[in-house]
Amino acid sequence: xxxxxxxxxxxxxxxxxxxxxxxxxxxxxxxxxxxxxxxxxxxxxxxxxxxxxxxxxxxxxxxxxxxxxxxxxxxxxxxxxxxxxxxxxxxxxxxxxxxxxxxxxxxxxxxxxxxxxxxxxxxxxxxxxxxxxxxxxxxxxxxxxxxxxxxxxxxxxxxxxxxxxxxxxxxxxxxxxxxxxxxxxxxxxxxxxxxxxxxxxxxxxxxxxx
Amino acid sequence: xxxxxxxxxxxxxxxxxxxxxxxxxxxxxxxxxxxxxxxxxxxxxxxxxxxxxxxxxxxxxxxxxxxxxxxxxxxxxxxxxxxxxxxxxxxxxxxxxxxxxxxxxxxxxxxxxxxxxxxxxxxxxxxxxxxxxxxxxxxxxxxxxxxxxxxxxxxxxxxxxxxxxxxxxxxxxxxxxxxxxxxxxxxxxxxxxxxxxxxxxxxxxxxxxxxxxxxxxxxxxxxxxxxxxxxxxxxxxxxxxxxxxxxxxxxxxxxxxxxxxxxxxxxxxxxxxxxxxxxxxxxxxxxxxxxxxxxxxxxxxxxxxxxxxxxxxxxxxxxxxxxxxxxxxxxxxxxxxxxxxxxxxxxxxxxxxxxxxxxxxxxxxxxxxxxxxxxxxxxxxxxxxxxxxxxxxxxxxxxxxxxxxxxxxxxxxxxxxxxxxxxxxxxxxxxxxxxxxxxxxxxxxxxxxx
Numbered sequence: 218x219x220x221x222x223x224x225x226x227x228x229x230x231x232x233x234x235x236x237x238x239x240x241x242x243x244x245x246x247x248x249x250x251x252x253x254x255x256x257x258x259x260x261x262x263x264x265x266x267x268x269x270x271x272x273x274x275x276x277x278x279x280x281x282x283x284x285x286x287x288x289x290x291x292x293x294x295x296x297x298x299x300x301x302x303x304x305x306x307x308x309x310x311x312x313x314x315x316x317x318x319x320x321x322x323x324x325x326x327x328x329x330x331x332x333x334x335x336x337x338x339x340x341x342x343x344x345x346x347x348x349x350x351x352x353x354x355x356x357x358x359x360x361x362x363x364x365x366x367x368x369x370x371x372x373x374x375x376x377x378x379x380x381x382x383x384x385x386x387x388x389x390x391x392x393x394x395x396x397x398x399x400x401x402x403x404x405x406x407x408x409x410x411x412x413x414x415x416x417x418x419x420x421x422x423x424x425x426x427x
Numbered sequence: 428x429x430x431x432x433x434x435x436x437x438x439x440x441x442x443x444x445x446x447x448x449x450x451x452x453x454x455x456x457x458x459x460x461x462x463x464x465x466x467x468x469x470x471x472x473x474x475x476x477x478x479x480x481x482x483x484x485x486x487x488x489x490x491x492x493x494x495x496x497x498x499x500x501x502x503x504x505x506x507x508x509x510x511x512x513x514x515x516x517x518x519x520x521x522x523x524x525x526x527x528x529x530x531x532x533x534x535x536x537x538x539x540x541x542x543x544x545x546x547x548x549x550x551x552x553x554x555x556x557x558x559x560x561x562x563x564x565x566x567x568x569x570x571x572x573x574x575x576x577x578x579x580x581x582x583x584x585x586x587x588x589x590x591x592x593x594x595x596x597x598x599x600x601x602x603x604x605x606x607x608x609x610x611x612x613x614x615x616x617x618x619x620x621x622x623x624x625x626x627x628x629x630x631x632x633x634x635x636x637x638x639x640x641x642x643x644x645x646x647x648x649x650x651x652x653x654x655x656x657x658x659x660x661x662x663x664x665x666x667x668x669x670x671x672x673x674x675x676x677x678x679x680x681x682x683x684x685x686x687x688x689x690x691x692x693x694x695x696x697x698x699x700x701x702x703x704x705x706x707x708x709x710x711x712x713x714x715x716x717x718x719x720x721x722x723x724x725x726x727x728x729x730x731x732x733x734x735x736x737x738x739x740x741x742x743x744x745x746x747x748x749x750x751x752x753x754x755x756x757x758x759x760x761x762x763x764x765x766x767x768x769x770x771x772x773x774x775x776x777x778x779x780x781x782x783x784x785x786x787x788x789x790x791x792x793x794x795x796x797x798x799x800x801x802x803x804x805x806x807x808x809x810x811x812x813x814x815x816x817x818x819x820x821x822x823x824x825x826x827x828x829x830x831x832x833x834x835x836x837x838x839x840x841x842x843x844x845x846x847x848x849x850x851x852x853x854x855x856x857x858x859x860x861x862x863x864x865x866x867x868x869x870x871x872x873x874x875x876x877x
Contacts, residue, residue, distance in 0.1 A: 229696065272742045274692035281693055315555065315568045318688055340561075365819050365857040366565055394774055395853065397820040412739065 222251065226258030227265070229275060231282050234258075238286050248293040255286050256329075263329040267414045273318075276325060302333035304424040305355035307346060309337035311370035316363035319393055319413075323359060326413040327420055332357075343370075343377040350383055357423050359416060360406065362393040371404040379405075388423040392416055432722075440765025441790070447725035449474050451662050454655045462663050469665035473532045477667075479845065481767060481812045482789040486845045490838055490874030492867050493533035493669070493814050495794065497854035498566045499863070500525035501540065507564050509557035512543030515653035523657065526666050529867045533669045533814075533848070536658045541567070542650040548643045550601030553684070566856050574598045575685035577694065580701040583685070584708050586611075595685065602643075605636030670769065672720025673730040674713045674761070676754035677706035682735040691735065695749055706753040714760030721766040728792065729766045731757075737774040743782070751782055762790045772798060773853045780806040796852035804841045813841060814848035817866055822851060822858035827865035834869050842874060849874060 222241070225234045241251055262279040265271040271279075306327055310320045317339050327334045335353055337345055350358060358378070360371045371391050378384050389406040392415075401409040410416040435443065449471055451459040461467035472488075479487035501511040504521035511518040522537040546556055553574070556567040574595055575583060583590045589611055597606045610624040627633050658668055675683075681702065682691035694702045717729040735741070736750035758768040771794035776783070780803055783793075788810040795803055795815040803813060816837050821830060834849055841847035849870035851863075 231696070272745065273688075273740050274695050274745060275742075277689055277692040278696045313562065313565050315561065315570070364566065364568075365823050365855050368820075368823060368857065395819040397818065399824045400820050403824050 222254040223257045223261065226255055226279065226282060226286070227261035229262075229278055229282065231278075231285070234282055235285060235289065238289050242290065242293055248290045251290055252287070252294075255283055255290075259283055259329045263326055266326065267417070273322060276322060280325060303331040303421070303426055304357065305333045305335065305353050306357040306359060306420060307335045307337065307349045307353060307355045308359040308361070309341035309346065310339040310361045310363075311367050311374055312340060312342050313370050314362045314364050314367045315339045316361075316393075319363065320361035323361065323392060323410070323413045323416045326417050327359075330417050330421070332420055332424075343374050346374050347377050347381045347383065350378065350387060351381070356387055357420050358387050358389045359420075360389065360391045360404075362391070363395070365395060367393060367395075368400050368403060371400075371406065375405040388419075390416060390419050435765070437763050437765055441727060441762075441767065442765075444721060444725065444727035444765045444767075445474070445478050448667065448727060451667075452725070453659050459659065459663055461665070466663060466665035470662065470667055473665070474667050476532055477669075477848070480848055481792050483810075483812060483846050484789065486876045489876055490842045490870055491532040491814075491848045492870035492874070493848055493850035494525065494529055494531040494863060494867060495533075495535055495669075495815075495850055495854060496525070496856075496858075497539065498856040499858055502857065503860050507557065508540065508566050509543065509563035511540045512557055512567075515542070515650055519653060519657035523661060526661055527664070529864060530666070531867055533850075534661070534666055535670060536661070536668045537654050539854075542646060545643055545646045545650065548602060548639055548646060551599065552601060553599045569683070571683070571687040571689075573687050573690045575681075575690075577686075577690065577697070580694075580698065580705050584701075584705050587708060587712060589613075602639035603636050605630070605633035608633050668726075670728050670730040671724040671726035671766070672717070673732065674717035674720075674757065675731060676733055676736065676750065676757060676770075677709040677713060678736065678750045678754065679732075679734045680709050680713065681705060688735065692741075695741075695745065699749075702749065703753075706749075710753045710756045711760070713757045714764075717757070717761045717768070718764040718766055721761070721764070727765060727767040728769050729761055731768055731770040733770050733772050733776075736779065737772070737776055738778050739775070743778055746779055747782060751779075755785065758786065758791060762787065767792055769794065772796060777802055783807050784810050786810050792848075794850070794852065800837060801840050804843075804847075808841060808846055812846045812848065814850040815852035816841070817849070817851050819851065819853050819855045819858070822855060822862045822866070825859075825862055827861050830862045830865040831869040831873075834866055835873055838870070838874050845876075 222234060222237045225237055238251055259279060262271060266276055308324055310316055324334050324336050335349055335355065337349060360374055362371060375389055378387060390408050390410055391401060391404055391406040392410045396409050408419050410419055453459045476487040476491045479485055480491055498508050500521045501508055504524050506517050506521055511521060518540050519537050526534045543556055552570065554567050554569055555561045557563045557565060561568055593606055593609050596603045608627045608630060610627055615621055615624045662668065682688055686694060721727055721729055736746055761768045767790065769792045773796045775797045777799045784806045791811045793807060793811050793813045795813045797818060800816045817833060821833055837849060849866065
């Protein structure tokens with residue numbers, strides 16, 4: 218009877234996954250173990266996205282299934298324990314730009330790959346990035362932007378991080394629809410990622426993860 | 428005597444629309460008076476050049492060149508997007524300056540910024556615009572949301588117009604709340620029912636909505652007057668406007684406008700049949716929209732901004748199942764009526780190119796952004812003219828020499844044998860003016876077919 222939650226979720230079988238979770242809960246299983254399996258399922262989703270087997274609709278759907286599973290399990294949890302994280306990352310779409318699809322995908326991929334992501338949302342003022350870096354001590358910063366105006370906002374954000382004396386404490390990556398190596402140079406960021414997986418690879422490299 | 432429209436083949440209809448484009452009218456419906464015989468000659472040469480590139484039957488005299496900006500002309504003229512959206516004269520001055528300075532073969536007129544005051548009156552929620560959600564110095568940006576709920580597909584499919592008027596419009600325009608209370612107009616059938624159906628029009632929220640509509644209509648007319656005068660002037664100076672109007676791929680109608688990216692993607696899993704049924708239902712509506720503007724304005728090109736079908740947004744399998752079939756049907760419907768669909772494939776569409784080449788030759792025009800230009804030439808480029816591939820980043824941050832080098836590469840790779848037009852690849856706000864100029868000037872110099 219114990220069907221495999223990890224693979225059911227990884228294969229995006231929503232109804233089956235929910236049934237398994239309910240069955241396991243009513244059999245008295247430790248809710249944390251169920252969430253652990255769900256997490257492993259999401260890791261597989263991330264891997265499939267990285268290898269171009271899955272695309273954005275599949276990520277969005279997996280996130281939705283995970284949300285439902287978490288909602289079912291949550292009332293049964295007595296304590297929550299933080300799972301291990303590879304490192305902290307401050308992330309956001311830069312000032313003036315309200316696009317979130319690309320940012321959300323990278324944040325999702327960083328999260329399933331074990332990073333603690335502080336997502337500041339969209340149209341994030343320069344100072345908010347600086348404050349969050351100070352507060353969290355995050356060694357990695359991700360700046361997202363879709364419009365050409367983001368080139369300047371990214372540059373201003375990098376400059377402000379420099380002015381706050383934090384530039385040598387962080388690695389900064391940028392990404393978005395119109396971002397190229399030329400833009401990277403212009404903004405003074407350390408690297409740019411052409412897609413979400415490139416962002417994960419950069420974060421892992423900077424965090425010293427093999 | 429000439430053939431009636433109904434008797435023409437699709438090829439003849441296309442020729443007819445090109446011919447009408449070549450002989451433009453002024454706003455009163457009379458033949459346009461050109462500024463000079465030279466301007467008239469230049470106008471006709473530009474359209475001929477574009478037509479030859481699109482039809483792929485004979486080589487144009489040279490590779491044509493377009494400039495397709497977003498707010499770039501506004502910044503370039505020293506105005507803010509807010510000024511351009513609220514002061515129609517400034518908007519027109521900005522776009523005029525760009526066209527006169529650069530003299531491109533194709534330009535898009537002045538309508539893109541739109542009337543800010545109209546959006547104020549209507550309390551538009553689908554977009555934020557300068558001073559309303561974004562700063563005065565920035566472009567408008569879309570606010571996606573689930574303006575149609577997951578369980579409303581049947582309502583849309585049953586009666587799209589009624590769904591738009593009574594459900595969708597009140598959700599995206601705060602001032603149109605009253606539309607929620609409107610009767611279904613197809614219920615007005617017999618003398619018994621008439622009075623009941625008119626009760627809603629007496630209710631204060633509905634009357635308030637109609638007041639807002641009158642005000643909005645007056646503003647739209649004022650705006651259209653300003654834009655129309657400018658476009659006539661710019662045509663008379665020898666510069667044809669590219670687009671008769673626009674329509675959309677049905678997947679994007681649902682994904683951009685109604686359900687949002689997240690919503691439509693969940694529907695691909697949870698209710699794929701409903702999603703496909705709704706797109707089928709929207710297909711003839713999108714065809715009618717495109718054909719209607721082409722015939723009304725006497726111009727063949729119908730713009731189609733594409734969004735959710737780009738590489739990475741879905742798998743190739745999902746693209747073939749969800750995005751392409753109704754998108755292709757809309758294009759084929761336009762082509763049958765002589766219009767030339769002009770889809771803008773912003774971003775990267777490299778993995779879709781092989782699917783997209785399933786089109787009749789010389790009937791479409793594609794804006795290509797960052798798709799691999801060499802691969803595009805070998806696939807889609809065999810059947811369709813393409814423009815673009817000069818990136819926003821290059822125009823914003825490169826040097827004129829780098830721009831020229833890139834334009835040379837584009838012409839060498841994609842210009843061979845015709846079917847290519849030099850242009851920026853994505854609607855852009857920020858660029859160095861000298862780079863845009865270098866793109867246009869170099870295309871004219873290097874793009875001559877010998």
